[in-house]
Amino acid sequence: MERQRASYRLPRARGPRIAAIGGGHGLSTMLRGLKQYTENITAIVTVADDGGGSGMLRHDLGMPPPGDIRNCLEALANTEPLMAELLHYRFSDGTLAGQSFGNLFLAALNGISPSFDQAVTRMSEVLAITGRVLPVTNANVQLEAEFENGVRVVGESKIFCCKKEQDCRIRQVRLLPEHPRALRAAAEAIENADMVVLGPGSLYTSIIPNLLVDGIVEAIQASDGLKVYVCNVMTQEGETEGYTAADHIAALFKHSVPGLFSLCLTNSSPIPRGVAARYAEEGAELIRCDRERCAELGVEIVNRPVATVENGFVRHEPGHLARELILLHAERSVRIAGAGSAGDFYRVEQPGGRGR
Template identity: 65%
Template sequence: MVYESSASSRCAAGPKIAAIGGGTGLSTMLRGLKKYTDRLTAIVTVADDGGGSGVLRREMGILPPGDVRQCMQALANTEPVMEQLLGYRFPEGQLKGQSFGNLLLAALNGMAGSFEEAVAMMGQVLAISGRVLPVTNADVQLEAVFENGARVVGESHIFNAKKQQDCRIHHVSLVPERPKALPDALHAISEADLILLGPGSLYTSVIPNLLVDGVADTIRASHAQKFYICNIMTQDGETEGYTAADHLEALQRHGREGIVDLCLANNAPIPRGLAARYSEEDAELLRIDRERIAALGIALAEYPLLSAQGGYARHDPELLARAVMELYRERTVRIYRGTQQYITEEQEWK
């Protein structure tokens, strides 16, 4: 059965999806998925302390709005000019580098009783498909511990610290540890038919969500399908030299076994010129080490997912969403209806 991407096929009949992560990777995936289901919840990390988000966090005492804002833009059903406005960054003055969307969310935070309420209000303004939730309302920092024992606190400091230490990240943690999860986030995970981790920065966008109290436990306890979406490239200052299995082992180290049952990876090559440019930044096409993935007890699916537009190797939203939905359909458990007929869950909500 082929999935339609029209509004009429979506309505409220698509699968319940909980997409967990942050940054550009998560928002890119959401742009494609919103065409297949309205029952979509993005659960977003709030550990960012750099850039415009970091400025607002320090000066106004709010949770970092950047990753949440990007997801809002991806799910918005507004005129193109509104989406452009949300992403507009002021080129000079005291607001230089700050995005209008971040400022809008900061203003709503001032009007609302909590950051969670501000996000809900912005969702209403933008008529988004689904929901966007911060994983926690707690004010947290990210700490990285390297294999040589060195430590650094603050997401924005991890890149330079890793370059100085010249060794891999052993693990990351939140300060304070195990902050309380947003109840709605845990509910969305527990009710989901499909749980997606990534794509996005492994240690600074995906894993921080697993360190919030109850998130990893709720994922493991869920009977939903659990996919990890591999990045297209390794990331300078975070995952140089990593393979797909290295990413999965890091996920299991932080969230324990059972956190993922399928790994979705890109198998399309990137143009030589683009590969050469990434090589100058100590980044390369992510290598898929199939035997190690199989040894972890995790299924592997490979699809051409690459978009090389704009001079970057990133996921194509349409190709990624199509692959996710096709895998979900193929792996859906069959349900016996008592009439000598088996139907799939997918057919049930079509």
């Protein structure tokens, strides 16, 4: 079975067109793996962050936050090791303490470019990245969270502490100002994708903010591509304590439309007891896959070994996650033998057209 599943690999130039939507470290982790399978990647990244070095540049320069964008650019970059090290470098002293050179580089490009998305494009060219990275919108947006007790807080960086103080679930999040317009290139990439991937990443602060941008949900609905949500492995302290897979899916549908996707990829790799116990001390746990409730929501759970433990932390393993996504796309597609020198590979098409 393993040999049969592994045979579905395409040359990278002919790999499936993937639109990956999210933010934070989860999205960049997945991109590192996907670029080994396809060159046709578009990462669509939230711009609601207002903490850390990104928040400082946002406040000082009035620009969208560069951090999540920079992480994705680094993940897809094809540069010399020195350049990669330089982009990742963080200043340790003075007024720039904690700031990364990559953020400053993007900020400088933003200063000489007509728009933020064009600054991202220029940095993409400098780094010779595989695929594309796009901000979901050029608008200057803030994230507001409303809790079940009615309390509201504005600012992505403030949600964690406020949730801990209120000790209740997040009811919903919204963007301020509401209904910013999606970058047209982002919407087009989604519409034309063979596979649309949501996540992995923080539910309310990395994934959902993208769905609140006008044109993104509509583009996902219009796409014929296979639509997959990559669920986190663990619940997230200060955001999704006690959530099951169905709770994640229900929140995504509540902030978009029911049936936005029909597949949810979850992890089947075992997590050591000691690691799980340490997470439990911080109020986090393995996300339970309540299949029956997911099925009631119209979503099929696909359980695959996609996680690993790194330095005591549970993470998606880039290569494993990418491989399972590519195989999932192939398994849910009609496979037509290629021609010429690529005859031992497959061209992947969906029944009745390009996609599902």
